[in-house]
Amino acid sequence: MSDLITNGRGLSLVPKSDVALGMKDFKSDQEVRWCPGCGDYAILAAVQSFVPELGLKRENMVFVSGIGCSSRFPYYMNTYGFHSIHGRAPAIATGLAASRPDLSVWVITGDGDSLSIGGNHLIHALRRNVNLNILLFNNRIYGLTKGQYSPTSEVGKVTKSTPMGSLDKPFNPVSLALGAEASFVARTIDSDRKHLQSVLRQAAEHRGTSLVEIYQNCNIFNDGAFEQLKDPAQRDEITLRLEHGQPIVSATKAVRRSADGGIEVVARSEVREEEILVHDAHRADPTLAFALSRLDEPAFEHVPIGVFRNVDRPSYDELMAAQLEEATAQRGAGDLDELLLAGDTWRIG
Amino acid sequence: MTKQVQQLDRVIIRFAGDSGDGMQLTGDRFTAGTAEFGNDLSTLPNFPAEIRAPAGTLPGVSSFQLHFADHDILTPGDAPNVLVAMNPAALKANLSDLPRGGDIIANTDEFTKRNLQKVGYTANPLEDDSLAEWRVHAVPLTSLTVKALEGFDLSKKDAERSKNMFALGLLSWLYHRPTEATIQFLETKFAKKPDIAKANIAAFQAGWNYGETTESFSVSYEVKPAKLAPGVYRNISGNQALAYGLIAASVRSGLPLFLGSYPITPASDILHELSKHKRFGIRTFQAEDEIAGVGAALGAAFGGALGVTTTSGPGVALKAETVGLAVTTELPLVVVDVQRAGPSTGMPTKTEQTDLLMAMYGRNGESPVPIVAPATPSDCFDAAVEAARIAVKYRTPVMLLSDGYLANGSEPWKVPSAAELPDISVDFATAPNGEDGTTFLPFARDPETLARPWAIPGTAGLEHRIGGIEKADGTGNISYDPNNHDKMVRLRQAKIDGIAADIPELEVDDPDGDARVLVLGWGSTYGPIAAAVRRIRKSGGKVAQAHLRHLNPLPANTGEVLRSYDKVLLPEINLGQLALLLRARFLVDVISYNRVRGLPFKAEELASVIQDVIDSE
Numbered sequence A: 001m002s003d004l005i006t007n008g009r010g011l012s013l014v015p016k017s018d019v020a021l022g023m024k025d026f027k028s029d030q031e032v033r034w035c036p037g038c039g040d041y042a043i044l045a046a047v048q049s050f051v052p053e054l055g056l057k058r059e060n061m062v063f064v065s066g067i068g069c070s071s072r073f074p075y076y077m078n079t080y081g082f083h084s085i086h087g088r089a090p091a092i093a094t095g096l097a098a099s100r101p102d103l104s105v106w107v108i109t110g111d112g113d114s115l116s117i118g119g120n121h122l123i124h125a126l127r128r129n130v131n132l133n134i135l136l137f138n139n140r141i142y143g144l145t146k147g148q149y150s151p152t153s154e155v156g157k158v159t160k161s162t163p164m165g166s167l168d169k170p171f172n173p174v175s176l177a178l179g180a181e182a183s184f185v186a187r188t189i190d191s192d193r194k195h196l197q198s199v200l201r202q203a204a205e206h207r208g209t210s211l212v213e214i215y216q217n218c219n220i221f222n223d224g225a226f227e228q229l230k231d232p233a234q235r236d237e238i239t240l241r242l243e244h245g246q247p248i249v250s251a252t253k254a255v256r257r258s259a260d261g262g263i264e265v266v267a268r269s270e271v272r273e274e275e276i277l278v279h280d281a282h283r284a285d286p287t288l289a290f291a292l293s294r295l296d297e298p299a300f301e302h303v304p305i306g307v308f309r310n311v312d313r314p315s316y317d318e319l320m321a322a323q324l325e326e327a328t329a330q331r332g333a334g335d336l337d338e339l340l341l342a343g344d345t346w347r348i349g
Numbered sequence B: 001m002t003k004q005v006q007q008l009d010r011v012i013i014r015f016a017g018d019s020g021d022g023m024q025l026t027g028d029r030f031t032a033g034t035a036e037f038g039n040d041l042s043t044l045p046n047f048p049a050e051i052r053a054p055a056g057t058l059p060g061v062s063s064f065q066l067h068f069a070d071h072d073i074l075t076p077g078d079a080p081n082v083l084v085a086m087n088p089a090a091l092k093a094n095l096s097d098l099p100r101g102g103d104i105i106a107n108t109d110e111f112t113k114r115n116l117q118k119v120g121y122t123a124n125p126l127e128d129d130s131l132a133e134w135r136v137h138a139v140p141l142t143s144l145t146v147k148a149l150e151g152f153d154l155s156k157k158d159a160e161r162s163k164n165m166f167a168l169g170l171l172s173w174l175y176h177r178p179t180e181a182t183i184q185f186l187e188t189k190f191a192k193k194p195d196i197a198k199a200n201i202a203a204f205q206a207g208w209n210y211g212e213t214t215e216s217f218s219v220s221y222e223v224k225p226a227k228l229a230p231g232v233y234r235n236i237s238g239n240q241a242l243a244y245g246l247i248a249a250s251v252r253s254g255l256p257l258f259l260g261s262y263p264i265t266p267a268s269d270i271l272h273e274l275s276k277h278k279r280f281g282i283r284t285f286q287a288e289d290e291i292a293g294v295g296a297a298l299g300a301a302f303g304g305a306l307g308v309t310t311t312s313g314p315g316v317a318l319k320a321e322t323v324g325l326a327v328t329t330e331l332p333l334v335v336v337d338v339q340r341a342g343p344s345t346g347m348p349t350k351t352e353q354t355d356l357l358m359a360m361y362g363r364n365g366e367s368p369v370p371i372v373a374p375a376t377p378s379d380c381f382d383a384a385v386e387a388a389r390i391a392v393k394y395r396t397p398v399m400l401l402s403d404g405y406l407a408n409g410s411e412p413w414k415v416p417s418a419a420e421l422p423d424i425s426v427d428f429a430t431a432p433n434g435e436d437g438t439t440f441l442p443f444a445r446d447p448e449t450l451a452r453p454w455a456i457p458g459t460a461g462l463e464h465r466i467g468g469i470e471k472a473d474g475t476g477n478i479s480y481d482p483n484n485h486d487k488m489v490r491l492r493q494a495k496i497d498g499i500a501a502d503i504p505e506l507e508v509d510d511p512d513g514d515a516r517v518l519v520l521g522w523g524s525t526y527g528p529i530a531a532a533v534r535r536i537r538k539s540g541g542k543v544a545q546a547h548l549r550h551l552n553p554l555p556a557n558t559g560e561v562l563r564s565y566d567k568v569l570l571p572e573i574n575l576g577q578l579a580l581l582l583r584a585r586f587l588v589d590v591i592s593y594n595r596v597r598g599l600p601f602k603a604e605e606l607a608s609v610i611q612d613v614i615d616s617e
């Protein structure tokens, strides 16, 4: 992994654990109840084995979720957890993170939860830049309600609710997040633990909202949705790795500036090394990151994976705390008697 | 010329003008002078929902009514004695409320042909005899103001804008109000524009002098100060009192206040007020929508804050699912509903008591929540402290039902000292509570209150998960066990019902103890009901009065009180919502009196209703 420059403040306010914790410390005593073979298992294991290395106090970590298969996640983490209601996890986590800068707050959500019923909260969390890590498990289907198409399902998806095929164009979560002024946007995949963990690490170290789209296989209702990215025969060809400071390439393809001012994917053999676009996750202007997020149209011909954008911007909780400090510095801490007696008063008797 | 001074025991003035005429400011300043003078008072602003409806039209009329007296009063008054009409629209919109014989002070300059036409007057009512039954004082307020400001370097338009201060000066003379505070106020308000400050002060003084010299007013009036209980007083509106109550609750609980809110009439002023007091450690979060407002408040409560959300009816509808989540996760939360006329958007600036059943039942599943309702504008302070007390002690969302009438109305308030407010401090869980000494049971309960422990993130050893799925008693683990669910449903209900032992009994005001008719009320109807009851008693009638502050649970003696009267009359600004609850619960044949006009009851109206019930005995 390239040594990414991060804003480094991500975890600075969260107390460090005095003792070394291991994966088992983060496993709760609850039986995990996803369908056998579900991609959620791999993500859970990746998270449980990754969080100890952050070195944080376990009691200062909170997992907040909405509703959906993925949203059962907090029950399995031996930290504080809040399994809330459909779509609202970013709102609930915002209140928590904004009032408790000493917590490492993780939102676990799915494509239906965050992009359909909770779309509004997601975009506002991103623009506000509250100190949250949002893990969006994208399986492109509604699992818990047994298989309706979701806002990330491809057009024409035949499901129980769309027997003749779905009509609406899906969201691209990375494009959406970039359009919503997100300061950290990444994509990874359930089956690649090493990549998943490297992205999570960068997300954790970022202070502000980080959105990580995780391609997750629902083997019951949408099996093989990301097969091309997993199939050893094609994955290296399709996957464009985004690493800060590195040229954007797959095994056989490369990204370069196109003549019309955009970017294009070409055979590696056709470009000179210096023509290949070098990834800059810290670019202030998000337009190039956005252009990268569009490369998976048409679907899965080539798919960028990694951190699209990682820029430093004050987080909402820090700004909010700063206003309280400023108000107190200017006029002193609040005094209730003084407040109640402020303004026009008069005495009787 | 020495003018006659007449003594009055009370006066009701209504200032009315175009929304751009500054009537609310004029009313506020007259109120401040009146408060300073020591009268008891009560105010009622009335403004259009539109920010600036077309000038000079009926929908654009904004008014402010002030009742002040030499004794304690309970309402802003049924009908004004004096109407200040800044234009024909203001006259037309308000004349029907002014009893014959009342005074009209009209700004003749605005009674132009065009303005008269705008509101459908074919002739100038100030010039024909259509107002013969009132005492009309025709005053060219605008031109007098412009004239008074001739020496100032002001455009005509700017000079004209000071006409409300001229009117205020005139009324201040007419009722012997002190002037210093208003002058000081104008100096502060326009500190950055000293010219405007001077012009407004000059207009104010010119208005005063005009009263002194003109023949149009031969009498001025004096209303002696009222004898109120000793103490320090200030004038306060319901929304401000409610905001202060929340701050007080934060201070007295030791919990930082987190407000998640979305702007909505008539609740927004609470958000505005709280956002000014960051040095109390208050975080105000203007959310993307109503749902996020309450969600963030609940998230903050999970983290150990005093979580509050403020809204009005349509917002409560949107927040229902999250309130249900707070019910089942048993986290403290204060939900403030400043009720307004509905359904749907209804009449946003008008008042109603129509959200009681929504507060009570407007969620899926069995999801009981305590409900507290303030009775007067200043009582919003105590009611907010009480709502927070119940929320943090019982780990439950609490609905606080204010309304538009309380929110914008104001009255003198005897300011309490912080130390005399209840101590509502909380003990967070700090250690495992399981029998083995190491496990934490997030849904084990305090045997007395049935409240569960509040263990906040950052507390080592108490890591636990909560959520909307049914929880096993004690452990809080997910449970679909039928008997456990039945048990949890009953436990949650029992917890709320048990609060009845922790609230005062319903007090009955029945001076002679022999009334056979009880008038019961809740919320903002207190003032009009109490004023009506006074009228009945003054005329020799017997009636008892009781007012409910806690709507859920009801005070333990409620049934007993209801049953001890032959008749129970219950006026509500809805179609009988509390009546429905009381009939169902106590099988008492409550007599409802309902009007849903977006306006408070009038004392006179209620007095005649009470009299009818007494007479039917």
Ligand code: SF4
Residues within 6 Å of the ligand: A033, A034, A035, A037, A038, A039, A040, A069, A070, A139, A143, A144, A217, A218, A219, A220, A221
């Ligand atoms: S339905 Fe799909 S997403 Fe849900 S648990 Fe089963 S496999 Fe996983």
